[in-house]
Amino acid sequence: MNILIMGGPGAGKGTMSEKIVEEYKINHISTGDIFRSEIGKQTELGMKAKGYMDQGLLVPDEVTNAMVKSYLEMLDNKNGFLLDGYPRTIDQAKAFDEMSKGTSLVIDKVLALDISLDELTARVTGRRLCRGCSEIYHVTNKPSQKEGICDKCGGELYQRKDDTVESLKVRLEEYRTSTMPVLEYYRKQGLVSVIDASQSIEDVWNDTRKALEAEV
Ligand code: AMP
Secondary structure, eight states: EEEEEESSSTHHHHHHHHHHHHHHTTTEEEEEHHHHHHHTTOOHHHHHHHHHHHHTTTOHHHHHHHHHHHHHHHOOOOSOOOEESSSOOOHHHHHHHHHHHTTTTTEEEEEEOOOOHHHHHHHTTEEETTTTOOEEEETTBBBBBSBBOOTTOOOBOOOOOOOOOOHHHHHHIIIIIIHHHHHHHHHHOOOEEEEESSSSSSHHHHHHHHHHHHHO
């Protein structure tokens, strides 16, 4: 099964993605994680992406599409994949259609995590990530046992540079203008299941599983 997960910043894509990948044993392709890892390694791609990401802007389509294409070429797609954070523009959706046409990479289901803008702001500004294993925490909703330290691997917790109020405004605007049309693009193809992402993690997960196990 090839799944695309969509939702604004802080809707819970990262948390649900972890669960989906574990349950269905599929490959996780998160363009945000790939960019962050490239920035950490200070590669050419990372340097190209950094300026855009720090401001909350989308990395240009040609850079992102080329990265996804080379990633897919190396992928062993036995059980399928979960695309997380891509396609995020109509041009990317069309580029992905071209890459996947006639292959085993065509998207079967799209999950749309739906949540209000106020709730997104609270979630994003309280979010913390582990430098070691990328585990996601929240200062009030899901705090680590020891402040600033990851429960799983003991790594240092940090706040993403783009998880500030200013960057978030830009990212929400990007989401509204560039990414909402992508949701519409897949809705027209009858692929979208909308999930109420304001619920507890457990309830969002139950609804996600139901959506994935229902026939399209
Ligand atoms: P995310 O972790 O999905 O919230 O992505 C973090 C940032 O990475 C975004 O705000 C963009 O700057 C960049 N990014 C991730 N995926 C894409 C994409 N598909 N197209 C353009 N930029 C992206």
